[in-house]
Amino acid sequence: MNGNNATPLVTCRDVVKTYGSGNAEVHALRGVDLDVYPGELTMLVGPSGCGKTTLLSVVAGILRPTAGSVSVLRTDLTHLSSWRRTAFRRDHVGFVFQQFNLLPALTAAENAAVPLVIQGRSRRTALARSKELLDQMGMADRVSSLPGKLSGGQQQRVAIARALIHHPHLLVCDEPTSALDAKTGHTILELLRSIAVEGDRAVMIVTHDSRIFEFADTLARMDDGHIVSVERKNGRDKHEIDNQAIAS
Ligand SMILES: Nc1ncnc2c1ncn2[C@@H]1O[C@H](COP(=O)(O)OP(=O)(O)OP(=O)(O)O)[C@@H](O)[C@H]1O
Ligand SMILES: [Mg+2]
Incomplete structure (x- = not known):
């Protein structure tokens, strides 16, 4: 998809985030403008401390910016109460982190099913959907395994299934490959x-890992609280791969 013709799913305008106050002030975001399009993978890259996690947290509705506006699905998150922001996050956002944050006493299928159970679906429905998704991810034979018995890459697949199971419109991933070796990443x-x-979902990935930059449709480079360049790439098709190849 050419995002230039689409309506952005996420729009940030002049977003400022300052932590602390007085001498302890840290200017993590100093006026960020960014559009993130559905059907695309947008990467946020830049040196340590430049504000990537802060920007992702603001977009995902975890952090409220100090100034500026953040809209997701045409909803201005900055004007929502914290209760409504939490509900918005639960319904529309999926999260994947460097550490997989799986619950150690639950199986792979149970872990991935958690968001549906929280939404009030029956355990049976949630587990059926979870197994279907894990199957799609080449994990059919590990659905009953506990996280401690899975490799890092397998645990990250479970975490991705958990993030996608409720069909969020926005998936945000903070350093999803940095705990993995290059091939697994x-x-x-x-x-x-x-x-x-x-088509109707935007994926945002924060990463240091230059080996995965090639997967981006849009590469936004940050430095010192600013977005310093946005590179839009064409020819995404070359990265489309066959699900069967993953499953094998
Ligand atoms: N809760 C906080 N309180 C105070 N300062 C913070 C807080 N979180 C982040 N910062 C500071 O804000 C700046 C941006 O941090 P952020 O975590 O967004 O950077 P980053 O680009 O994600 O870095 P890294 O690549 O190391 O994860 C840094 O100077 C950091 O020390
Ligand atoms: Mg970070």
């Missing part, structure tokens, strides 16, 4: 591309 990105990037 590559496989995880291929999986995110094939499973997560859909």
Whole structure:
């Protein structure tokens, strides 16, 4: 998809985030403008401390900016009460982190089912959907395994299934490959591309890992609280891969 013709799913305008006050003030975001399009994978890259996690947290409705506006799905998050922001997050946003944050006493399928159970679906429905998704991700034979028995890449697949199970419109991933070796990181990105990037969903990934930059449709470079360049790439098709190849 050419995002230039689409309506952005996320719009940030002059977003400022300052932590602390007085001498302890940290200017993490100093006026960020960014549009993120559905059907695309947008990467936020830049040196440590430049504000990537802060920007992702603001977009995902975890942090309220100090100034500026953030709209997701035409909803201005800055004007929502914290209760409504939490509800918005639960319904529309999926999260994937560097550490997989799986619950150790639950199986892979149970972990991935958690968001549906929280939404009030029956355990049976949630588990059926979870197993279907894990199957799609090449994990059919590990649905009953506990996280401690899974490799890092397998745990990250479960975390991705958990993030996608309620069909969020926005998937945000903070350093999803940095706890993984290069080959596994590559496989995880291929999986995110094939499973997560859909017509009505925007995927945002924060990363240091230059080896995965090639997977981006849009590469936004940050430095010192600013976005310093936005590179839009064409020819995404070359990264489209066959689900069967992942499952094998
Ligand atoms: N809760 C906080 N309180 C105070 N300062 C913070 C807080 N969180 C982040 N910062 C500061 O804000 C700036 C931006 O931090 P942020 O975590 O967004 O950077 P980052 O680009 O994600 O870095 P990294 O690549 O190391 O994860 C840094 O100077 C950081 O020290
Ligand atoms: Mg960070």
